[in-house]
Amino acid sequence: MQAARQGVFAYFSELTERRRAEPQDDLVSALVTAAPGGAPLRLDELLPYYLLLMFAGNDTTRNLVSWSMVTFDEHPGEWDALVASPDRIPVVIEEMLRWTTPVYCMRRTATRAFELHGERVEAGQKVVLWWPAANRDPRVFPDPERFDGARSPNRHVGFGWGPHFCLGSHLARLELEVLLRRMVARGVRVEVTGPPERLRSNFFRGIKRLPVRFQD
Numbered sequence: 001m002q003a004a005r006q007g008v009f010a011y012f013s014e015l016t017e018r019r020r021a022e023p024q025d026d027l028v029s030a031l032v033t034a035a036p037g038g039a040p041l042r043l044d045e046l047l048p049y050y051l052l053l054m055f056a057g058n059d060t061t062r063n064l065v066s067w068s069m070v071t072f073d074e075h076p077g078e079w080d081a082l083v084a085s086p087d088r089i090p091v092v093i094e095e096m097l098r099w100t101t102p103v104y105c106m107r108r109t110a111t112r113a114f115e116l117h118g119e120r121v122e123a124g125q126k127v128v129l130w131w132p133a134a135n136r137d138p139r140v141f142p143d144p145e146r147f148d149g150a151r152s153p154n155r156h157v158g159f160g161w162g163p164h165f166c167l168g169s170h171l172a173r174l175e176l177e178v179l180l181r182r183m184v185a186r187g188v189r190v191e192v193t194g195p196p197e198r199l200r201s202n203f204f205r206g207i208k209r210l211p212v213r214f215q216d
Contacts, residue, residue, distance in 0.1 A: 012046070013047070060168075067102070088150070090177065
């Protein structure tokens with residue numbers, strides 16, 4: 001793992017220097033030419049960001065797809081409804097994001113004291129934001145413990161909120177939409193044949209292995 005990390009950092013270190021010398025129309029160029037606070041980002045700031053972009057876009061979307069297959073297997077009527085009306089796919093994706101919530105939590109530091117739902121938080125205290133709990137909040141979602149492929153509006157926080165809203169949200173939605181549309185068009189149905197082997201993580205709600213059978 002350490003060797004892989006060093007290889008990735010070496011690649012991005014070289015790419016950073018190339019893009020600083022000759023910026024192009026890409027994300028790395030945007031990062032290396034940015035000057036938040038009037039100063040460019042240092043290499044030790046950029047490297048973890050590159051790593052985050054790689055893993056965040058990989059693990060979350062992959063796990064969203066895997067849990068979607070589990071969810072449709074557990075709710076076969078939802079898949080039948082999708083096949084009968086593929087135009088429902090964008091709405092179903094939003095419910096899938098709420099239902100599966102690929103990221104468990106994020107931690108933030110309170111910049112000022114505040115009170116929320118009767119709980120007092122002081123400036124400087126650490127606050128953990130639990131996305132699955134927010135996405136099952138009965139004050140926001142009627143019947144939150146039920147998967148509803150027609151739920152609209154859907155105010156889930158599967159991509160976070162505010163200035164830290166997920167940079168890859170549009171790509172993640174598009175990837176799942178393309179997959180589901182192709183499955184519907186080709187008449188492919190996924191049957192889960194065994195329990196998923198879950199990823200041991202307190203950050204990603206992931207699946208390491210999922211036995212399935214494809215039905216035409």
